[in-house]
Amino acid sequence: YNNFPVGEYGSSCKLWATFLRPELVRPALEKSLKKLQLDYVDLYIIHSPMALKPGEELLPKDEHGKLIFDTVDLCATWEALEKCKDAGLAKSIGVSNFNRRQLEMILNKPGLKYKPVCNQVECHPYLNQRKLLDFFKSKDIVLVAYSALGSARDKRCLLDDPVLGALAKKHKRTPALIALRYQLQRGVVVLVKSYNEKTIKENMQVFEFQLTSEDMKVLEGLNRNVRYFTADILIDHTNYPFSDKY
Numbered sequence: 001y002n003n004f005p006v007g008e009y010g011s012s013c014k015l016w017a018t019f020l021r022p023e024l025v026r027p028a029l030e031k032s033l034k035k036l037q038l039d040y041v042d043l044y045i046i047h048s049p050m051a052l053k054p055g056e057e058l059l060p061k062d063e064h065g066k067l068i069f070d071t072v073d074l075c076a077t078w079e080a081l082e083k084c085k086d087a088g089l090a091k092s093i094g095v096s097n098f099n100r101r102q103l104e105m106i107l108n109k110p111g112l113k114y115k116p117v118c119n120q121v122e123c124h125p126y127l128n129q130r131k132l133l134d135f136f137k138s139k140d141i142v143l144v145a146y147s148a149l150g151s152a153r154d155k156r157c158l159l160d161d162p163v164l165g166a167l168a169k170k171h172k173r174t175p176a177l178i179a180l181r182y183q184l185q186r187g188v189v190v191l192v193k194s195y196n197e198k199t200i201k202e203n204m205q206v207f208e209f210q211l212t213s214e215d216m217k218v219l220e221g222l223n224r225n226v227r228y229f230t231a232d233i234l235i236d237h238t239n240y241p242f243s244d245k246y
Contacts, residue, residue, distance in 0.1 A: 102241060
């Protein structure tokens with residue numbers, strides 16, 4: 001972060017699954033801040049509701065190679081994040097990969113001081129998260145989309161969809177830009193990762209055009225509830241979030 005104008009862009013970090021016990025939350029954030037050479041982050045997020053055994057290993061496994069789960073009270077974890085915000089170590093706090101039931105548990109917590117500002121979830125035209133998005137809007141919580149372009153490693157490649165291709169041709173844009181613009185017009189914040197300067201510049205074109213209401217209806221119709229990242233290795237966890245409908 002040397003010579004990088006963090007103040008112009010904002011900063012965020014995530015609380016990993018082995019640090020969900022309340023007493024580990026602040027030390028984990030302080031360690032991240034030290035690595036980032038920052039006094040605070042703009043956003044601190046619980047990476048996942050599925051806790052793993054604390055320790056040196058990020059993915060702790062038993063002698064059979066199976067992940068070792070931990071049991072935590074997510075409300076207590078959230079209280080620890082609230083204390084980080086009060087201490088000035090994080091301006092805002094949020095969650096990731098929480099389903100509606102898990103988020104409601106936080107929102108209904110007695111003595112809640114700060115609600116999550118956002119929930120980062122997989123979201124793209126094949127998994128548009130409409131019900132979750134409507135719920136978030138009713139609670140004034142931002143849906144932040146990761147994997148907004150699907151996954152190139154899966155045979156069901158979103159960017160090869162003929163509907164996206166036709167809209168891309170219509171607007172003289174790429175299928176990726178159509179998928180990103182779709183999210184922006186729904187009120188979704190999109191995370192796009194790229195190390196390619198050309199791609200980064202191309203992604204900025206998302207602000208240069210509009211999809212029509214008819215375009216949006218067509219894109220809504222692409223939903224297939226296809227989840228590319230299912231975290232199957234954690235499917236037996238009591239807090240596995242993807243078994244619920246949303």
